[in-house]
Amino acid sequence: MTHRLASFALVFSALVGCAARADESAPPAASAEARAQSLERKIETLSRELDALKNELKQVENQNEALAAQQQQQAVLAQQQSAVQNGGGPWDRLSLWGYGEVNYYHPQHRPEDTQADLARAVFGIGYRFGERTVFNSEYEVEHAVSSADDPGEFEVEQFWVDHRFAGWGAVKAGLFLMPFGLLNEHHEPTNYYGVQRNFVETLIIPSTWREGGVGLHGDTVSGLGWDLGLTTGFDLSKYELNPETPLYGRASELKEASPLQATHQELALANAQHLAQYLALNYHGLPGFLFGAAVFTGNAGRVDRSAHLPDSRLTLWEAHARWRPGRADFAAVFARGTLGDTAATNALNPGASNPLPGSFFGYYLQGAYDVWRRDQTRLAPFLRWERYNVGASYAGLAAGFAAVPAGFPQPYDRVWTYGMNFYLNPHVVFKADYQSFQNNADFTRFDLGVGLNF
Amino acid sequence: MRGHGAWLWLPPLAAVAAYAPAQAVVYLTVEQAQKEMFGDEALTSLPLVLSAAQIAAIERDSGVKVASPIVRVWKAPSGYFFADAVIGKHDLIEYAVGLDANGRVRGVEILEYREAYGGEVRNAAWRAQFDGKRHGDALRLGEDIQGISGATLSCQHLTDGIRRLLATYAVAIAPR
Numbered sequence: 080m081t082h083r084l085a086s087f088a089l090v091f092s093a094l095v096g097c098a099a100r101a102d103e104s105a106p107p108a109a110s111a112e113a114r115a116q117s118l119e120r121k122i123e124t125l126s127r128e129l130d131a132l133k134n135e136l137k138q139v140e141n142q143n144e145a146l147a148a149q150q151q152q153q154a155v156l157a158q159q160q161s162a163v164q165n166g167g168g169p170w171d172r173l174s175l176w177g178y179g180e181v182n183y184y185h186p187q188h189r190p191e192d193t194q195a196d197l198a199r200a201v202f203g204i205g206y207r208f209g210e211r212t213v214f215n216s217e218y219e220v221e222h223a224v225s226s227a228d229d230p231g232e233f234e235v236e237q238f239w240v241d242h243r244f245a246g247w248g249a250v251k252a253g254l255f256l257m258p259f260g261l262l263n264e265h266h267e268p269t270n271y272y273g274v275q276r277n278f279v280e281t282l283i284i285p286s287t288w289r290e291g292g293v294g295l296h297g298d299t300v301s302g303l304g305w306d307l308g309l310t311t312g313f314d315l316s317k318y319e320l321n322p323e324t325p326l327y328g329r330a331s332e333l334k335e336a337s338p339l340q341a342t343h344q345e346l347a348l349a350n351a352q353h354l355a356q357y358l359a360l361n362y363h364g365l366p367g368f369l370f371g372a373a374v375f376t377g378n379a380g381r382v383d384r385s386a387h388l389p390d391s392r393l394t395l396w397e398a399h400a401r402w403r404p405g406r407a408d409f410a411a412v413f414a415r416g417t418l419g420d421t422a423a424t425n426a427l428n429p430g431a432s433n434p435l436p437g438s439f440f441g442y443y444l445q446g447a448y449d450v451w452r453r454d455q456t457r458l459a460p461f462l463r464w465e466r467y468n469v470g471a472s473y474a475g476l477a478a479g480f481a482a483v484p485a486g487f488p489q490p491y492d493r494v495w496t497y498g499m500n501f502y503l504n505p506h507v508v509f510k511a512d513y514q515s516f517q518n519n520a521d522f523t524r525f526d527l528g529v530g531l532n533f
Numbered sequence: 534m535r536g537h538g539a540w541l542w543l544p545p546l547a548a549v550a551a552y553a554p555a556q557a558v559v560y561l562t563v564e565q566a567q568k569e570m571f572g573d574e575a576l577t578s579l580p581l582v583l584s585a586a587q588i589a590a591i592e593r594d595s596g597v598k599v600a601s602p603i604v605r606v607w608k609a610p611s612g613y614f615f616a617d618a619v620i621g622k623h624d625l626i627e628y629a630v631g632l633d634a635n636g637r638v639r640g641v642e643i644l645e646y647r648e649a650y651g652g653e654v655r656n657a658a659w660r661a662q663f664d665g666k667r668h669g670d671a672l673r674l675g676e677d678i679q680g681i682s683g684a685t686l687s688c689q690h691l692t693d694g695i696r697r698l699l700a701t702y703a704v705a706i707a708p709r
Contacts, residue, residue, distance in 0.1 A: 150580035174623035205623055210557035213624070213649055241649035246558050249649065264650075265683055302656040364658050367679035401682050403675070449675075505689075 248297035258359035268530025279441035302364025312355030312377030353378035422475030429477030441467030570631035595700035651687035
């Protein structure tokens with residue numbers, strides 16, 4: 080097409096050139112006029128043909144455009160089709176995931192207490208109801224076997240619906256994880272250093288902490304994540320004031336020392352007379368940094384519902400930071416909880432072996448560094464120092480009674496953890512650590528673990 | 534908040550939730566993202582279906598699997614515009630990448646996001662880490678691109694997707 084057009088242009092310019100020369104040579108008038116007329120005719124013919132060609136060219140251009148548009152349309156259609164296929168059938172709307180860990184604990188000074196445990200096996204099921212509504216759930220077996228005679232538990236760890244009503248926010252309802260600390264919402268073994276989770280986020284923030292309720296959450300383009308809501312809370316009537324034997328005797332049982340682990344309800348016929356409120360903010364507007372804080376407060380009832388005792392308000396707050404410059408990973412969490420109006424309860428139970436604490440707190444600093452990396456495999460040694468106190472203050476203790484009876488483990492400690500995570504890939508991690516306890520020196524232990532997440 | 538008063542929060546929440554339409558939340562349409570990156574420049578779509586050889590070359594180059602041979606790309610006088618999608622954890626994140634005439638990233642925009650977690654990738658500062666990157670530059674999460682705690686998978690898959698698009702540009706568009 081362009082080729083033909085070019086040849087016409089050549090002929091045309093040659094002719095025009097001829098005409099110009101004809102003028103210069105000034106031939107006899109009659110024949111010159113005839114030649115001029117013939118030239119004019121030729122030019123007219125040529126200009127008509129040129130117009131025709133222009134039209135033809137226009138048509139071809141239009142056709143090309145239409146073809147391109149068609150092709151583009153087809154591409155979009157194909158993509159939409161594949162999207163529909165991806166989100167079409169019930170199986171495609173379903174998502175499955177899981178994680179778990181098998182651990183080995185060896186108390187250095189009490190080798191007879193060495194344990195191996197399938198600490199948790201968790202499977203998740205999600206379902207997408209549409210473009211904006213998604214369901215998430217997780218089912219957990221702790222300690223391998225759950226029966227009347229076994230130590231294990233079967234738990235629904237999450238069961239909630241999330242609905243995005245606008246770009247700026249979404250609403251969630253059901254049983255969901257509380258947005259506290261660094262690991263409660265992201266508690267898969269590949270997400271933390273060390274065989275067991277740190278003590279601050281086990282004893283003070285009672286991970287895996289979940290409540291039933293509703294929440295609103297969202298993220299801004301500037302990097303502020305927010306989450307607030309109304310949920311069930313803790314129930315002090317589950318608190319054991321006077322156990323005859325210590326609730327815990329080794330590091331792997333320390334969870335039992337936590338007042339919040341003892342009184343969380345997990346939406347199992349939870350007392351919902353009083354609802355609690357929470358607010359969590361996270362700022363991730365500087366790449367590599369995360370700063371956040373959260374607060375939770377609610378009426379936790381009383382230890383004995385039949386007694387004339389005041390209800391206690393439980394308030395828990397925490398602040399956390401994480402900085403990941405290149406291969407390094409630094410983290411810090413501080414958490415503190417208070418229980419109000421505990422004096423009357425403690426005064427009514429003089430000599431209780433496990434009085435109600437008025438406050439508890441913990442904090443840790445942790446550093447890790449990828450010393451070796453190849454593709455997705457990496458080795459990350461880490462170091463963590465933490466301090467916790469699940470009985471930082473008591474009100475109403477009768478004179479002459481200690482908060483902790485003689486022979487019971489101390490409810491506070493300072494712990495150094497040295498260890499390493501070896502990631503075979505981002506989904507499989509082998510762990511080893513050594514934990515040294517300053518006060519309950521008997522708890523000092525060596526741990527091994529394998530964890531996975533998919 | 535004492536007693537039953539707490540439940541008063543619920544009706545407004547439910548009302549807000551019930552109001553929402555059924556389509557995915559669109560943070561930016563393709564047209565809006567194009568305007569954001571190329572202003573009033575006229576963009577023409579560039580029909581591009583990758584050949585098997587090109588797919589193999591892109592996968593080799595980027596280390597990322599190519600899910601579809603169809604590339605949604607537009608040409609602007611001053612660069613190129615890609616619209617693409619990756620899986621976040623379970624669901625699709627639609628995003629767009631603009632390149633300048635030298636193949637350097639001019640901007641990354643999140644168009645649609647569907648999951649309950651990981652929406653932090655919309656953060657402008659996180660996306661700005663890709664600006665100026667071109668094919669051949671190292672683009673690894675945790676080294677060259679900082680991740681976001683709590684949104685690791687979304688960050689990982691977007692980083693992979695952008696690396697794949699830069700390879701697509703190098704293999705199938707730049708030589709033209």
